[in-house]
Amino acid sequence: MELVGAGAGPVTGFGLDNLPYGVFSPAGGAPRVGVRLGDEVVDLAALLDDEVFAAASLNAFMAQGRERWTRVRERITDLLADGAPEGTAHPLGEVRLHLPFEVADYVDFYASEHHASNLGRLFRPDAEPLMPNWKHLPVGYHGRAGTVVVSGTDVVRPCGQRKAPDEAAPTYGPSRRLDIEAELGFVVGTGSQLGGRIGVDEFADHVFGAVLVNDWSARDIQAWEYVPLGPHLGKSFATSISPWVVPLAALEAARVPLPGQDPEPLPYLRGAQDWGLDVELVVEWNGEEVSRPPYRDMYWSPAQMLAHMTVNGASARTGDLFASGTISGTDRRRQGGAFIELTWGGREPLTVKGEQRTFLEDGDEVTITATGPGPGGGRIGFGEVTGTIRPATP
Structure with a gap:
């Protein structure tokens, strides 16, 4: 249940005002949480130094609640204002995309x-x-x-x-x-x-x-x-x-x-x-x-x-x-x-x-x-x- 990143949607519409969340795995790596910025996927565990994002689903982060979602989004937006820092981003076509969350009901x-x-x-x-x-x-x-x-x-x-x-x-x-x-x-x-x-x-x-x-x-x-x-x-x-x-x-x-x-x-x-x-x-x-x-x-x-x-x-x-x-x-x-x-x-x-x-x-x-x-x-x-x-x- 996974999708190779190439062809996973147009680059247009994936700027700082969007930053959608997903779960990806880089070549040879374990699944982890990222956000999409243009034609790149930014590794949030690397960007934020936060282990909640070194996970195979969004569930643990989502469970933390709205106040936490807001703070993280503001922090990500600030850090990516001039592009992704070196070592945190992967080309979309080189990653594998997974089911982004564990479906409960x-x-x-x-x-x-x-x-x-x-x-x-x-x-x-x-x-x-x-x-x-x-x-x-x-x-x-x-x-x-x-x-x-x-x-x-x-x-x-x-x-x-x-x-x-x-x-x-x-x-x-x-x-x-x-x-x-x-x-x-x-x-x-x-x-x-x-x-x-x-x-x-x-x-x-x-x-x-x-x-x-x-x-x-x-x-x-x-x-x-x-x-x-x-x-x-x-x-x-x-x-x-x-x-x-x-x-x-x-x-x-x-x-x-x-x-x-x-x-x-x-x-x-x-x-x-x-x-x-x-x-x-x-x-x-x-x-x-x-x-x-x-x-x-x-x-x-x-x-x-x-x-x-x-x-x-x-x-x-x-x-x-x-x-x-x-x-x-x-x-x-x-x-x-x-x-x-x-x-x-x-x-x-x-x-x-x-x-x-x-x-x-x-x-x-x-x-x-x-x-x-x-x-x-x-x-x-x-x-x-x-x-x-x-x-x-x-």
Whole structure:
């Protein structure tokens, strides 16, 4: 579960106003924590002489809390103002990037009104697109933390039961409708006690940063299994994340109001702080751009997701990952975050590299990138999350 640094995202967007955290290993060396500056990775244990960064994950540092995150970020920014000191930086193309944190729990939400409405129209054409609860709470499900992998990890086509509408009975075999979901994920730095709650306005005290997510989805397996308990094997085989965790502090200039919530949410989902984010994603299929999903259009904010996730007293833990669900805009042919939307369930194929395509074939590669506004008119980069589809195992 690792990625060679070469090609791990554009240099643009990785200046001092970003400094995303990751875990890397230099040639012949052990994994350790670093930050990305341009096309280099700075070894934080060497830069700061701090053993918490001589570790194979960010968890120990994230557990130290927001005040510590702020102090370290300020110190790093000062030390790197004139470039990385000699002996502390490695060229990006010469290091290996790893899963940046140990994933404790994983929850995936369904926070885009446009995506949820599109799927509702596809799956329930004679009913209201949104279920009655959708505008009252952030709908989500608990995923499988053990199958969260870093960008560059191959994705083996999953097998399971699937039943097409024209089939009399289900059959077992490889998924025939393998899809993507372009998402933004949020990483919990400091958790909460069992029986406690995290309020909407406590979001920044608990969330360390954000990553790109591709929640691979086997639509045929999912369609047969999800009633009445929801996603299971159609989702749990692989979820890819980017190797860089963009600190929440780097996203201040990207914050925007939510597009509007009607009816007004219940009191525990209201707060004084807006956590909409003006982040634009780009989806490439075999190297060809097919969509630009805008995160700023999301109905539910990540602060509301975390508040809902813990309102029943469920504890949050360092390393928890919760994702937004598929990000889609108003134009589903240009802003859809999943191929099921872009091709309208496979009925309207896309032309990719001169071929008519609907769902993923073996050998296909999908890359998702993203940027958001930074201070002074610059851009904050998230790097990329990439995966290649391999044939199902016998």
